Amino acid sequence: QVQLVESGGGLVQAGGSLRLSCAASGRAFDNYCMGWFRQAPGKERQFVAAITWSGASTYYTPSVKGRFTISTDNAKNTVALQMNSLKPEDTAVYYCAAAIKRYYFQTIPREYEYWGQGTQVTVSS
Numbered sequence: 001q002v003q004l005v006e007s008g009g010g011l012v013q014a015g016g017s018l019r020l021s022c023a024a025s026g027r028a029f030d031n032y033c034m035g036w037f038r039q040a041p042g043k044e045r046q047f048v049a050a051i052t053w054s055g056a057s058t059y060y061t062p063s064v065k066g067r068f069t070i071s072t073d074n075a076k077n078t079v080a081l082q083m084n085s086l087k088p089e090d091t092a093v094y095y096c097a098a099a100i101k102r103y104y105f106q107t108i109p110r111e112y113e114y115w116g117q118g119t120q121v122t123v124s125s
Contacts, residue, residue, distance in 0.1 A: 009119030022096030
C-alpha cells in the first residue's frame with residue numbers, strides 16, 4: 001500500500017521560512033516524478049514544484065522559483081520542499097504527490113497517481 005505522508009506545515013510570518021517533508025512508502029519510486037501542489041480555500045489545486053526521484057531534474061511554477069527548493073533523500077525515501085521568503089499568497093494546504101515519470105514534468109493533478117493527506121501552511125502579513 002503506497003503512502004505519502006506530509007509534515008512540516010504551520011503558521012509563519014511573511015518573509016519567513018518553512019520546510020515541508022513527504023515520507024513515501026509502499027513501493028519503489030525510481031520511475032516516478034514527485035510533485036508538490038497547493039490548494040487555497042475556494043481555489044483549484046495548483047502545481048508548485050516537481051522532481052525526478054533521483055533528484056537530477058526539477059521544475060517550478062514561476063511564482064515560487066527562486067524562493068522554493070524541492071529535493072529528494074533517496075536513503076530516507078523523502079521529498080522536501082524548502083520554502084523561503086514566504087508571502088501571504090502562499091497560504092494553502094500543501095500536498096505531496098507521485099506520478100509515473102514521463103519525458104515532461106506533469107503539472108496537472110489528474111496526472112498524479114498517489115497523494116498525501118496535505119499539510120496546512122499559513123503565512124500572516
